[in-house]
Amino acid sequence: MSETATGPVILLVEDEPQMRRFLRAALSSHAYRLVEAGTGQEAIALATSHNPEVVLLDLGLPDFDGLEVTRRLREFTKVPILVLSARGREDDKVAALDAGADDYVTKPFGTNELLARLRVALRHAQGERKAEPVFELGPLRIDYARREVTKAGTMVKLTPIEYRLLACLAKNVGRVLTHRQILKEVWGPTHGDDTHYLRVYMAQLRRKLEDDPSNPLYLLTEPGVGYRLKD
């Protein structure tokens, strides 16, 4: 742990020494304080003793898998969990997210991307957006009180589902949401598997909000996982 740093405490759960060395260097230089664990067991112990503000969790651990660590952490803490995972393991990511992880970063990743995800996670944990009556992102503006959406000052007419979908993404801006999470939130708990509903409404929403719906700038697809409203 860096002596001088005063930033948020990160619990880094990763068994590869090289990755740890790189992450230590990248994160310490941005004033994060690090607590490091090499196994899932250690991670649980350190999470109780050090009360970290965010957990950076590698899914492939020697003792039990990251999914199990996520579940155990969620038994006693709401600390944001950021999962590190390789490409091609979309199912693992979805499972981790559905088990309570907040977001994921695909290896290999750039430092900028990691830092941005960390910031989003910390911000959501502090709940700073929740109280805001108005959401603004680029040319988009959502007035929660009036249930009105404008794009570059022009009113956009949305159906109730489209509005709920947009609002759901906006509340989690910058964070990935799995299909299941969105479906439950917008359509209700019985529609958890009807992903084609979601895809069709998402396409409609893009046509109304994006300049080029085949090259979206805000309503991004996370293949095999879900959607994310770009920060």
Add this chain to the structure above:
Amino acid sequence: MTDEGDSRPDPDALLARLKAEERQRARLKIFFGFAPGVGKTFAMLESARLLKARGLDVVVGLIETHGRAETAKLIEGLEVLPRQTLDYRGKALEEFDLERALARKPAILLVDELAHTNVPGSRHTRRWQDVLELLDAGIEVHTTLNVQHVESLNDVVAQITHVQVRETVPDSLLERADEIELVDIPPEELLKRLSEGKVYLPEQARRAAEHFFRRGNLLALRELALRRTAERVDEDVVAYRKQHEIQTTWPSGERIAVCVGPAPASARLVRAARRMAAGLRAPWLAIWVDNPVTALSKADHERLESHLELVGSLGGEVVRLSGTRVAETILEWARASNITRIILGKPTHSRLRDRLRGSLLDDIVRGSGDIDVFVISGDPDAPAEPVDRSAQPRPVAWRNYLASAISMGVVTTIDVVLHRSLGLPDPEMLFLLAIMIVAATLGRGPAFLASGLAVAAFDFFFVPPYLTFAVADTRFVLTFVMMFGVGALISTLASRLRDQELEARQREQQTHTLFAFTRALSEADTLDALARTTARHCAEAIGLQAQVVVALSRNGSLQPCGAWPTNSKLEPNDLGVAEWVFDHGRAAGKGTDTLSGANAYCLPLGRSQGVIALLRAEEPTLEERALLDSFARQAAVSVERFQLAEDARAAALRARTEELRSSLLSAVSHDLRTPLAVVTGSATALRDDGSLDASTRAQLLDTICDEAERLERLVRNLLDMTRVQAGALTVKREWVPLEELIGSARSRLSRQLAGRAVHVSLPDNVPLVSVDPVLFEQVLLNLFENALKYTPPGSPIDVLARVMPDVIELEVADRGPGFDPADAERLFEKFYRGAHLGTSGAGLGLAVCRGIVEAHGGRITAQLREGGGARFVITLPVVGTPPPVPPEEGT
């Protein structure tokens, strides 16, 4: 066969010698005697002790001491295999234990009494079969044999001694023997030993023995044994001379043919032919002429087959001919095959029949020209020779006789009516017509009945005095005789015609069955399908309740591959029989001499290609065996064809795998090392060289990032390719808008695509496609990357989709330099890279695309674009319809 001497080494002889050396077959030594009691067992044991003393592994498999102390003493000091005890009808019987002998596998095994018949329940019926199996297993066997048990001498011995010996050993076994040691004592000595009680004889044989052990008999038998051994010595000399290319002249250029039929005397003919051939050292053949007009009865057929089998066991060759004129057929064939002697049986039927039907013997003698004809007497004890096979009528149902009587009644009524009303002048003509019809439809017996009834009816109704059987005018008696005679002749002719037709139909049926089988075989596209086809056709040819399992050799072991009916299975017991057949290349199981206790009759399929097993309650008849045999031969050809093709395929695959491996290695070594070299170089420069200015440092850092990205892409493609290749690609289809797939690929490549104009033109109703979104995004990503790599910076990329009723077409097109049209297919091959300078990559991107698209049941092609550039077109079949999305309330 080679009959002429030749100054050059005969290639066949060389081949035979090579084969003999190659096999390194186990030796067989026979201690040969002319009667029981000459001391064969004794001689065998003495020689065994000598061998043992020389340190050879000699084991006693089975020796009958018959309680004689001298013999028992000789066994002492030799290892003796325990016998097996078999339960036969409640009695425990001891028998030679073949299994144990095979398991023990000594260098030399002693097995007494080669001609012995095994206790039922043993693996083989005869001990000589056990010996053959031992030899096959590479065990040298020493055994004993008496002259009267030699098959070809069997009837001669019977003639001399008037004792018929049933237990015979095929001559081929004597020929197989590497050494025959004659154990000889003067008959006087033997008789003395007999009187001293030193010769053991079983109780029941005592009476026969009184006949047997007469001095005259013994002398004759001794001469036979000596002669047989001398013949054998001659053969050894010939073999030696042949082996050393010493020019030999055959004592004769003879070729002997013996005419064989179903008559019991034929067996004698065969043995006589064998003896004559051995004496002349000439090749011999047996001919059977199948007359398609006449059918053999079942008993005749079985006898014929046993005669032909005898020919095989005596080392002759069987020739089956077919023809209606037997004598002509035989002579024609004999001339064509340079036959010098023909052996025929003496006719046993009356001269009258020859006058009526012509005599085979006469025809052959007259037509033989310079071929010598030998006529040999039949066995006097044999039943009369049923030469005229049509004389054994097919069993005719009593219904046919009834039908014949009824139809004659009807005809009589019609005849009477016609005669009375129209004054028909010749009522007998109508009767003759009716007899002919009866003969043609109902057979000969009913036709004879019809003839008799016709005469009776004619007498009763048309010969005065009417309505009595009395005849006023005696001239009518002549009419009756003529009428019956004509009727009988007509019926004979008509029924023969009918038989011919039946026969021809049956033959055609068989030919058709075989033809259908051959055709079905050619349609089979896998070995399993072939096995199934074979099983099915065999079962259908055999008929009801036949179950057939075909097992084929797979990687050296026998595996059931096809069965008909498909649920037929081989019990472990039957599988054991199948394996035995597979190992030994001989038929076995139910109805044979080997492992006859099994439920299955198994016959080999080709040379160690497989086994056909027939499961049925009844034993297979000889005809059925012959049929199965022809099926097996046909199937073997196809199996061999498959195995060859499979070998060729495997070889091609190995070569291709090897080629792939080397290109993978070169690609990986090049494509992984280049970026690694750049990263290492740049990173060390940054670390070690303090003098770099800010812009150089920035440049180096960019290089590191770019190269790392390139590495990532390469590894990703390699992993994807591995998954495609390993068949580990599971397509999880979801209904996805095409737009979303395109969008997600574009956002992942947003940095690289910056500065490129990407035009997406989709139909208005954004089509939903049923694809795996993750995999399909990868396809688009690779196509974009491909375009980025091979087209000049800034050139546009177009994405188009067309929706058609059955397919959806998605196209990624560029304005690059295009490609050589000849390469259109190769572009999608692994490790293939377009011939452009300055491009990097392992040549995997498009191969991955194809793998994924094909896993979706689609196609991907590369085409040249009008106006320059390349088009990559994906054609996806429309799978089902997307589920409906319920309309929103209140919109």
